[in-house]
Amino acid sequence: MTQLSRLISILTLLKSKRLLTATELSNRFDVSIRTIYRDIRKLEEAGVPVITIEGKGYTLMDGYTVAPVQFTEKQANALITAQHLIKQSNDQSFIRDFEEALTKIKSVFRSSIQEKSELLNENIHVFNTKNETISSNALSEFQLAITNFNFVEINYSKVYTDEKSFRKIEPCALYSTQNKWILIAWCHLRKDYRAFRLDRIQHFKILQEKFEDRKFSLIDFHKNENYPDT
Structure with missing residues (x-):
């Protein structure tokens, strides 16, 4: 180089x-x-x-801008492929925000790259054999709550029972497994970290109130295989 x-x-x-x-x-x-x-x-x-x-x-320095970057055909193809993979997500807010972002990115593609990316888009598909229809529409909001340290109030329905509970939480991290998004948060009801499936959160409210950063480590959390019941 x-x-x-x-x-x-x-x-x-x-x-x-x-x-x-x-x-x-x-x-x-x-x-x-x-x-x-x-x-x-x-x-x-x-x-x-x-x-x-x-x-x-x-x-x-904040506010400094450079000319739009140029994408190679392989890089454009990677974005198109990512779009199809993301469509398998069970969170509609994530799909919507990614597609809006990708539209902006595509606006700087050269015309030849745009034409080829459209061709690939018509000839690529990701099959999902899982028939579960439960979905969420909260990922984007919880991402903001994590990065801005906002308390969140939720009504949560447990996975293996019909029990519902009200929680005040400090959202810390997110991960995806089997097309489900899992939120890790400090739960003020349980006085400990808990894992919450986004599709089990029935209602939520992002509060203006801020919490102190607990320096949570997702890697350390996953070292404990016995995740506590939410």
């Missing part, structure tokens, strides 16, 4: 991620950290407002 290609790639990465360290960039491009330092200086000399946060990494 030439230096120019690497500089363009670094700039694209800086636009796509809040913080990048010199070590991350060095490993990604298989060059020395000293080379990355030189690349950052080149970007600064070219007028790119790279901000160095001591001990954390590099970021771009």
Whole structure:
């Protein structure tokens, strides 16, 4: 990879991620950290407002924009394929938000790429043999609650019984398994972390009230195979 290609790639990465360290960039491009330092200086000399946060990494000044990126045919195909996989999700808000985002992304495709992506879209399908029809429409809202540390009130129906309960929770993480989205949250009723299926949440309300970050680790949570009953 030439230096120019690497500089363009670094700039694209800086636009796509809040913080990048010199070590991350060095490993990604298989060059020395000293080379990355030189690349950052080149970007600064070219007028790119790279901000160095001591001990954390590099970021771009808020509001800085670059020309739309160009997608290769394989990258466009990957997005089309992802769209079909996401349509298998049981959460309508997730499907809707992804399709709106993809529409914006497609707007920067070259005409030749657009034509081929439309052809692929007509000739690709993901079959789902599961017949379960229960779905949710809350994923997008809970994603916002996680990143903004908002308390949420929910009415929850347990999976194996008809028991319903009111909970005040601190949403921490999400994962998907067997086309079902699972929310991990600190439950104030149980005074512990609990797993909630989104399709079992009958009603919810995102509160303006904020909670303190508990530094939850999804990896550590999954090390415990005996998930507590919600």
